[in-house]
Amino acid sequence: MVELRTLAYFVTTCRAGSFARAADELDIAVSTLSTTLKELGQDLGVTLFRRSNNTLYPTAAGRALMRAAEPMMIAESFSRRHVTAPSEARLKHLVVDVNLSFTIGGISKALRIAIDRMAGERPDVFVDPHWKDEKDQPHLSPLADDWSGLDRFHLAIGLGEASQRRLKHDTVLLSDPWVFAFRLPSGTPTPPGAAELTAGRIVVPMLAPPLIEQADRYFSRHRVTGVRFLNDHPGDLPRTIDDYPDAAVFVPKSLISARLGLSNVAMVAPKHPLTMDVIARAARPNAVINLFARHLKRTLKGDHVARAERPLVSLRQIHYFNLIHRVRRISAAARGANISQPALSEQLRKLETSLGGALFERNDDGVVPTAKGDRFARFATLIEAGFRRLSASDAGTARLQSRRVVVGILPSVNQHGFLVNRITDAIVEIQVRYPSLKLVFQEAPNGTLQDWVIRGLVGVAIVETTLPHMPRLALGSSEGLAAIVHASHRLLPPGPVRLADLVQLRLVLPTNRFGLRQLLENAVTERGLKLEPLMEIDALPMAVSLLARLPVCTVLPPSALAREIDSGDLTAHPIIDPPIARRLYMIYSGERTLSEPERGLVNALRRKLSEQRAASQST
Structure with missing residues (x-):
């Protein structure tokens, strides 16, 4: 069983600048910390850290684990305060909807510190942050929606430009300035200036849409060129900085917080300042909401250090407590846990010591929860439920990869074409494998697809010719081109056509x-x-439509019009002397690696194309 203490080690390490600093905060040896986290990754079956530029940074699975672990840390810490608080205090639940990306940055750290301060001052208010922008993962907070006997409040945290009008109850938590960020060797006397950075290469990660729009307007207004918008999640900022060593990354300053993977990162303010406000908004403000907003605002203003996570209660103790609370007999709970009764009683004694009092009253026929026991039971149930979701295969660890994949595809003649159907089959397979993945498909010809890949507008693209200086993966598909004519015009005799004869026909071709x-x-x-087409039409359905109206010929793979050819409306004449074959490739930028879903799409498409080829050969 993964323990809360191990998860606490992991969370503390992610927020620290290095393993050495995390080990110092936790008061353990670096070797102990390293071994513990390695075993954690093995237990969960994921890679938690990657190495880049002699530093480690959390992977996407690592960030997902941290998002899953933090609610359990918050619940464990709060439950200890709540159980020891005066019994007359009525529990209140403050839901904080954070409409930002989770990046282990300054805002997420400030939230954690503000929650701790709020719990210390108001042990009757449980603060439950929901990262709403992370739609690729379920909310892993252990808090259930069916709690009774408590007051529930809502606070939303989002973005707004300084020039926008504010609602009556809006609170500006932070005016976050944009900066240029880049790796700088230690000891560098003077970093480059803003003008030098602006004249060079600039990249922007996949931030929230309001931030992308603001940055795009800024660059247009100040005529800044050479900017590339990436599909990289802002949580992967350490990798992005290292993947583009000749570029400056343009991001809000709060993302460049002191945490694992961001050592030796310099920040330079742009010549023309740009600021995005972080806003707190409540439909019905009250004393609880206002107090938390003040704590968060004060925390965001200062460079506060998050404390090391130190849970006193173990998941094993929580599991045993829940068994006892459910069956109300120590002996029955021991049998259910498959341990001896004395061992279970000892763990319960340790738990009661940690929580400062008895959790059950012992009677001859069983146990009855005390007031402390009933108050702790609410959180114990939730923490264990959170752990079960974390341990499940779909809890957002190994399967949480890139949340969005943008694919460029070649234009299709109609929905019945061979390629469009194979792509559709591959999409269905990938969507089943990654149900929370957002797939975006954009259609364009080869040249445009190449440009889109280079500019980062699409992650991968399916093309039909090899392109210079572009990494590519062959899809294992090869099909000869054919002259396509309408049967009513009798332009060609049955059978193949020589290339020399083809160029003499009235041709309708794409550009x-x-x-x-x-x-x-x-x-x-x-x-x-010499090739001199009668018309050049990039709209392929229009070119095919002309075949019935005019005695013209076009050139396509026969599979694109298989249904029309089988019906006898169109005839296909394979081109010979020489034969011309179309081969399909998946291209991508050499400046990044393919995500797991992207590789899955490539493999699925290869498989679908090979299945069709095998079926054709068997017939």
Whole structure:
């Protein structure tokens, strides 16, 4: 069983600047910390840290684990205060909806500190943060929605530009300035200035839409060029900085907090300042909401150090307590836990010592919860439920990879085409494997797809020609091109057509932006021929529609029009002397690695294409 203490080690390490600093805060040896976290990753079956530029930083699975672990840390810490508080205090539940990305940055750290301060001052108020922008994961807070006998309040934290009008009850928590961030060797006397950085290369990670829009307007207003918007999650900022060593990363300053992976990162303010406000908004403010907002605002203003997580209660003790509370007999609970009764009683005694009093009254026929026991039971049940969700295969660890994949695809003639159907089959398979993954598909010809990949507008793209200086993965698909004509015009005799004869026909072809046209041009040039199409139409459905109206010919893979060819409306004449084959590739930027869902899509598409090829060969 993964213990709360192990999760506390992990959370503390993520917020520290290094393993050595985390070990010092936890008062343990670095080797002990390293071994413990390695075993944690093995127990959960995930990689928690990656190495970059001689530093470690949390992976996407690591961030997911931290988001899952923190609510349990908060609940454990709060439960100890709540159990020892005056019995007449009525429990209050403050839900804080955070409409930002979870990055282990300054805002998430300030939230944790403010929650601790709030719990110390108001042990009757349980603060429960929900990271609403992380839609790829379920909310892993152990707090259930069906609690009775408590007051519930809501506070929303979001973004707003300084120029926007504020609602009556809005509170500006932080005016967050944008900065240029980059790795700088220690001992560098003078960092580069803003003008030098602006003249060079600039990258922006996948921030929240209001931030992207604000940055885009800023660059346009000040005529800053050479900016690339990435699909990289802002939580991967250490990797992004190292992946683009010749660029400055443009982000709000709160993201560059002192934490694992961000050592030796310099920040330079732009020449023209830019600020985004972090706002707290409540529909019905009250004393509880206002007090927490004040704590959070004060924390965000200062560079406070988050304390090391030190849970006093173990998950094992919580599990035993829940068994006893449910069956009301120590002996029955011991049998259910498969341990001896004295061992269970000893663990209960230690738990009661940690919580400062008896949790059960012992009677001859069983046990009855005390007032402390009933108050702790609410949190014990929730913490154990959170652990079960964390341990489940879909709890957001190994399967939580990139939350969004943008794919560029070639234009299709219609929905019945071979390629569009194979892509659709692959999409269905990937969506089943990653149900929370958001897939975005954008259609464009080869040249545009290449440009989109280079600019980072799409992560991967399916193209039909090899492109220079572009990493590519062959999809294992090869199909000969054919002259396509309408049967009613009888332009060609049955059978194949020589390339030399094809160029004499009245051709309707796409422009050179299409890989298919490039293949034709290359073949024609090699044979010393000349290609002069009657019309150039990039809208492929329109080009096919013209075949019935005019005695013209187009060139396509026959599989794109299989249904029309099978019905006899269109005829396909394979091009020979020489044959021209279309091969499909998946291209991506050499400046990053493919995510697991992207690789899964490539493999699924290869499999679907090979299945179709095998079926064709068998017939």
